[in-house]
Amino acid sequence: LIDLEHCEFVRLHDQSDTSSFDCDDTDLNEFLLKDAKNYLKELLAVTYLLIHKDEIAGFFSLSNDALLDNGDRTIWNRLCRRIPNPKRKKIYPAVKVGRLGVHIKYQHGGFGTELMLFLKGWFTKNNKTGCRFILVDAYNKEKVLSYYRKNGFEFLLEKDKKDRTRVMYYDLKKFSIHSD
Numbered sequence: 001l002i003d004l005e006h007c008e009f010v011r012l013h014d015q016s017d018t019s020s021f022d023c024d025d026t027d028l029n030e031f032l033l034k035d036a037k038n039y040l041k042e043l044l045a046v047t048y049l050l051i052h053k054d055e056i057a058g059f060f061s062l063s064n065d066a067l068l069d070n071g072d073r074t075i076w077n078r079l080c081r082r083i084p085n086p087k088r089k090k091i092y093p094a095v096k097v098g099r100l101g102v103h104i105k106y107q108h109g110g111f112g113t114e115l116m117l118f119l120k121g122w123f124t125k126n127n128k129t130g131c132r133f134i135l136v137d138a139y140n141k142e143k144v145l146s147y148y149r150k151n152g153f154e155f156l157l158e159k160d161k162k163d164r165t166r167v168m169y170y171d172l173k174k175f176s177i178h179s180d
């Protein structure tokens with residue numbers, strides 16, 4: 001088992017060696033190996049690595065995003081109820097976790113949860129811009145959905161129930177209240 005305290009936190013750069021990573025998901029492994037640097041160059045996503053003993057223990061990629069009214073009344077009304085009336089809009093500032101993975105040998109040990117706690121803190125305490133929600137397109141697999149649910153994420157849509165991925169959101173206000 002490892003924790004974040006024992007990891008070095010590194011922003012992916014041109015010389016980063018990402019070959020050691022394996023989270024047991026081919027798409028995510030390939031993204032880190034082949035694509036993450038291109039996303040960085042194009043200013044489309046920034047990837048961060050958690051390094052433990054010269055090996056990547058986990059990573060995530062972030063992009064600016066927005067949470068839009070999706071037409072699903074029940075879910076949207078529930079979400080808006082948390083926001084004071086005069087501040088309610090049809091669009092809210094958000095950050096998108098485009099990819100996220102934990103090395104297979106560190107999975108099920110709470111490391112993914114620590115990563116998520118770190119992210120929640122990062123986008124609430126002294127954040128440079130207003131950011132109310134974290135968004136993720138979660139793989140529609142029970143293991144992944146239960147990871148996000150346990151970390152406080154909720155479904156944004158009903159209609160993506162059978163899709164490959166499901167949109168989930170986390171309201172950062174919940175975190176800022178608990179951590180103030």
Ligand SMILES: CC(C)(COP(=O)(O)OP(=O)(O)OC[C@H]1O[C@@H](n2cnc3c(N)ncnc32)[C@H](O)[C@@H]1OP(=O)(O)O)[C@@H](O)C(=O)NCCC(=O)NCCS
Nearest residue numbers: 023100101102107108109110111112113138139143146147
């Ligand atoms: C999803 C992932 C990031 C979770 O990281 P992790 O370090 O294993 O997560 P944690 O140990 O903090 O687990 C938290 C919860 O996730 C769920 N979970 C994690 N691994 C699971 C598994 N193999 N089976 C069932 N549930 C699992 C459980 O609900 C767990 O809660 P519990 O510890 O009370 O049982 C990691 O499994 C991973 O990298 N998977 C492959 C890549 C991937 O699917 N990424 C998500 C893309 S959307």
